[in-house]
Amino acid sequence: MTTPRDIARSSLGNAVSYSLEAASPTTAFYSPPASQGSFMAGSLTSRTAATAKQLKPFNAGDIKILLLENVNQTGRDILAAQGYQVEFLKTSLPEDQLIEKIREVHVIGIRSKTKLTAKVLQEAKNLLVVGCFCIGTNQVDLDYAAKHGIAVFNSPFANSRSVAELVIAEIITLARQLGDRSLEMHRGTWNKVSAKCWEIRGKTLGIVGYGHIGSQLSVLAEAMGMSVIYYDVLTLMAIGSARQVPTLEKLLEEADFVTLHVPETPETKNLISTKEFESMKTGSYLINASRGTVVDIPALIKAMRAGKVAGAALDVFPHEPAANGDYFVNNLNTWAEDLRGLNNIILTPHIGGSTEEAQRAIGVEVADSLVRYINQGITLASVNLPEVTMRSITLDEHDHARVIYIHRNVPGVLRKVNEILAEHNVDKQISDSKGDIAYLMADVSDVKTQDIKDIRDSLDSLNSRILTRVLY
Numbered sequence: 001m002t003t004p005r006d007i008a009r010s011s012l013g014n015a016v017s018y019s020l021e022a023a024s025p026t027t028a029f030y031s032p033p034a035s036q037g038s039f040m041a042g043s044l045t046s047r048t049a050a051t052a053k054q055l056k057p058f059n060a061g062d063i064k065i066l067l068l069e070n071v072n073q074t075g076r077d078i079l080a081a082q083g084y085q086v087e088f089l090k091t092s093l094p095e096d097q098l099i100e101k102i103r104e105v106h107v108i109g110i111r112s113k114t115k116l117t118a119k120v121l122q123e124a125k126n127l128l129v130v131g132c133f134c135i136g137t138n139q140v141d142l143d144y145a146a147k148h149g150i151a152v153f154n155s156p157f158a159n160s161r162s163v164a165e166l167v168i169a170e171i172i173t174l175a176r177q178l179g180d181r182s183l184e185m186h187r188g189t190w191n192k193v194s195a196k197c198w199e200i201r202g203k204t205l206g207i208v209g210y211g212h213i214g215s216q217l218s219v220l221a222e223a224m225g226m227s228v229i230y231y232d233v234l235t236l237m238a239i240g241s242a243r244q245v246p247t248l249e250k251l252l253e254e255a256d257f258v259t260l261h262v263p264e265t266p267e268t269k270n271l272i273s274t275k276e277f278e279s280m281k282t283g284s285y286l287i288n289a290s291r292g293t294v295v296d297i298p299a300l301i302k303a304m305r306a307g308k309v310a311g312a313a314l315d316v317f318p319h320e321p322a323a324n325g326d327y328f329v330n331n332l333n334t335w336a337e338d339l340r341g342l343n344n345i346i347l348t349p350h351i352g353g354s355t356e357e358a359q360r361a362i363g364v365e366v367a368d369s370l371v372r373y374i375n376q377g378i379t380l381a382s383v384n385l386p387e388v389t390m391r392s393i394t395l396d397e398h399d400h401a402r403v404i405y406i407h408r409n410v411p412g413v414l415r416k417v418n419e420i421l422a423e424h425n426v427d428k429q430i431s432d433s434k435g436d437i438a439y440l441m442a443d444v445s446d447v448k449t450q451d452i453k454d455i456r457d458s459l460d461s462l463n464s465r466i467l468t469r470v471l472y
């Protein structure tokens with residue numbers, strides 16, 4: 001059965017040339033089911049009248065985008081230049097406001113704070129695509145999104161260097177107790193000490209998670225004379241003289257500095273807890289710039305009070321606020337005051353990726369992915385849909401349509417789709433699957449207005465259908 005959500009979203013692909021003749025095209029996306037027929041008629045009639053130059057995938061001005069969490073200007077400019085309607089907010093939104101807003105938009109851009117849970121996404125009736133303007137995608141229910149034909153993109157490594165540099169700074173800061181000395185001077189105290197202050201040369205850095213950030217950090221640390229060991233669930237090629245160790249325990253026993261660069265998953269929740277602190281060397285240091293759930297904070301407090309851990313740097317926390325402002329005031333975490341009272345602990349508000357360079361690069365990368373997906377249906381670099389790409393649709397192909405069919409990955413679908421497309425001239429067709437979801441893209445030529453409507457209606461009627469888009 002066709003739901004209003006399906007109509008709104010499948011219409012997106014067919015709004016194409018409606019804008020060329022219709023007086024008020026913006027109503028097209030929000031037509032209730034009963035008015036779909038008239039919208040389609042307008043769309044299809046205008047298409048036949050369109051010249052080659054006028055053709056574009058759809059009326060860009062109808063696309064509504066909501067950008068939260070201060071997405072960089074570079075990304076905003078790219079999206080605005082397409083003619084999309086872009087609304088920008090500096091902060092994240094509480095769930096009730098997010099649900100209100102998400103109902104209206106075709107595209108949402110977020111960073112690490114905005115939680116797109118199934119509860120939120122099920123309200124997103126028009127949503128086509130999510131852009132995570134960051135690395136982590138744990139804040140999005142990727143599975144729910146895929147099963148509802150919502151593509152998700154991120155920027156897999158544009159801020160890796162920024163995080164790695166922050167960690168290098170923290171290693172030296174902890175080894176020299178710089179935070180405490182600076183704080184004392186701010187308070188007017190001269191406290192010149194060398195006891196338990198160390199060079200980092202010759203010390204061992206243990207990296208947990210040797211992915212983009214971990215491996216970048218490995219290079220920088222070796223350049224400063226550190227020995228690097230790493231633990232990862234995958235067997236990975238060592239960079240430079242770094243050495244992979246077989247278990248986390250082995251890493252904790254050997255490392256002077258332990259730094260965490262794993263994603264947030266059920267397996268990494270409290271990855272470093274009481275038992276792990278016991279395995280660490282006395283007087284070693286812990287750095288967490290991954291996700292707040294990875295370290296058991298009460299256990300860290302105990303380990304620091306016992307002198308087992310000589311210093312720590314935390315950039316991430318289990319519950320982070322949606323906007324800048326008070327954090328420890330009225331903080332519900334029972335450990336908040338204890339944490340603040342410790343010596344040699346650096347607390348930063350999730351700034352690992354917060355550099356001009358990283359944010360600009362992320363803005364460009366994610367906005368480009370969104371434009372490619374909205375205009376051309378290309379899923380290259382999607383984190384939850386199969387990656388499917390074909391050449392760009394060019395403006396002079398006015399008898400050409402791009403058919404996109406997101407469907408459940410069950411036997412017999414391709415046969416049925418090809419029965420539908422067989423009536424036409426299929427120039428090229430690609431299909432790929434990822435788990436339960438499959439993505440088919442076909443460029444069809446010599447299609448008339450009525451053919452496009454027929455193709456879409458026929459695909460919409462298949463049981464396997466999640467979302468149909470026809471771009472022309």
Ligand SMILES: NC(=O)C1=CN([C@@H]2O[C@H](COP(=O)(O)OP(=O)(O)OC[C@H]3O[C@@H](n4cnc5c(N)ncnc54)[C@H](O)[C@@H]3O)[C@@H](O)[C@H]2O)C=CC1
Nearest residue numbers: 135136209210211212213232233261262263289290352353
């Ligand atoms: N503080 C900040 O501002 C930032 C934080 N991050 C966080 O850092 C994390 C890591 O980033 P990348 O290096 O880009 O990710 P990545 O995906 O390139 O690397 C993660 C590595 O962790 C490994 N891994 C996964 N589960 C593991 C486990 N249980 N034990 C050991 N290894 C495990 C993976 O095999 C992979 O090699 C991100 O997922 C994100 O949560 C990322 C960017 C900025």
Ligand SMILES: O=C(O)C(=O)COP(=O)(O)O
Nearest residue numbers: 111112113134135136353
């Ligand atoms: O890229 C990531 O995963 C980060 O943790 C950085 O998040 P942010 O963009 O600063 O909200």
